[in-house]
Each structure stands twice: as C-alpha cells, then as structure tokens.
Amino acid sequence: MLKAALFDLDGVVFDTEPQYTIFWGGICKEFHPELPGLEYKIKGQTLVQIYDKYFDGELAKYRDEITDRLNAFEGNMSFEYIDGLQKLLRELKDNGIGTAVVTSSNRPKMEAVYRQHPDFKKLFDYILTSEDFSKSKPDPECYLIGAGKFGARPEECVGFEDSFNGLKAVRAAGELVIGLATTNDAEAIAPYSDVVIADYKDMNIAKIKALFGDMQKNV
Secondary structure (H helix, E strand, O other): OOOEEEEOOEOOOEOOHHHHHHHHHHHHHHHOOOOOOHHHHOOOOOHHHHHHHHOOHHHHHHHHHHHHHHHHHHHOOOOOEOOOHHHHHHHHHHOOOEEEEEOOOOHHHHHHHHHHOOOHHHHOOEEEOHHHOOOOOOOOHHHHHHHHOOOOOHHHEEEEEOOHHHHHHHHHHOOEEEEEOOOOOHHHHHHHOOEEEOOOOOOOHHHHHHHHHHHHHHO
16 A cells, blocks of 8 residues: 655755755866766765765865855756656645655755745655754655655555665665656666666656555565
C-alpha cells in the first residue's frame, strides 16, 4: 500500500542541477584543480559534509567566503519545476498519499525558494531540510525520517531522486526508487533505480502502484 511519496529538491522538484554544476564547477576548479569532476561527486551532500571532506585544513579558512558566494548564487537562482511535477502532486494529494520534500539543502536556501514560489509549502505536507537530519545521503536516515512523518513503513513509500548518493539513500531505506535522469544519464543511474524517468509528464499514481506491485513480487 502506497502511503507517502518523498522527493529530493534539486534535480527532482526543480531543474536546478545544471546551475549548481556551474557554480561548484568553478569552486572546485579554483580550490581542487587536482580533482576534475568533483562537482559531480559532491551532488547530494550537505554543505557541512562537503566542507569536512574537501575544505579542511588549510582550505578551511575559505569556508565563509564560499558560503557567502553560494548564498549570493542561490539568491539569484531560477527555480523551475520539473515538467509534470505539479500535476503528479495534485493527483497524489487527491488520492490521500502524503508528500514530503527530503533535501540536503538548508533552511536559508529554502527561503530563496519561498520568495520565488510563495505557494510552495502548500504543495507538500512536510519540507525536511538538512537541519532535520544528523546524517547525510547516502545514509538512509532522511528517508526513514520522511516515512516516519506519515507513520509509514519504508516499503509503503516511494522516493524520487537524481543523484547517486540520493538514490543509494532511498534504496538503503528499503523504499521504491524512482530515478530522475536530470543530473546524470539514465544508463548511469539505472542500477540504483527501480525505474528511471526523464520528468513527470507520463508519471501518475497508477504507474507508481504498478511499480509497487512489481516490487512486492520480487521481495
């Protein structure tokens, strides 16, 4: 029985990942030229996690500067919904399925979202941010907490993700995994997903329930 649908934010609700790739590509090239492609590796990680791993030691002194640059960048980002998302959210709500955002983004970032989309909070039952979790993706904690908000078991939930860390988190939580090929190629995320979609235009509750049936058969 499907009780809840849990959505990552960037690359899942909003088509923002290309913008972040540009920002972090510049930062990584500036501070870690020896690690080409690092901007892709860090997707799905919190800012604290990125700093702890890649901006420690001598680079720690640049954290405040990078944070200021990121805040300025996010304040001017464009938050465009993935095609078909709002239609799917309405269908889920009409059928009594709970919905929540489960994101590694922080609350200041969400304020930028709310400024562009004053009605955003009405689209979801819960909006969970990095401040609500003690562990980062690919740890399943955030998706288990998301399920708990609805009193649901993991096998009663579906998680929508685009990054490798996010997909791994949903799978580790024991939830149905729907991958969005917005950040990485469909072929690359297929091994971590139960199904891969480009957007939500052809996704509906009947298809999700059919996937649940298939998943139960394979248990």
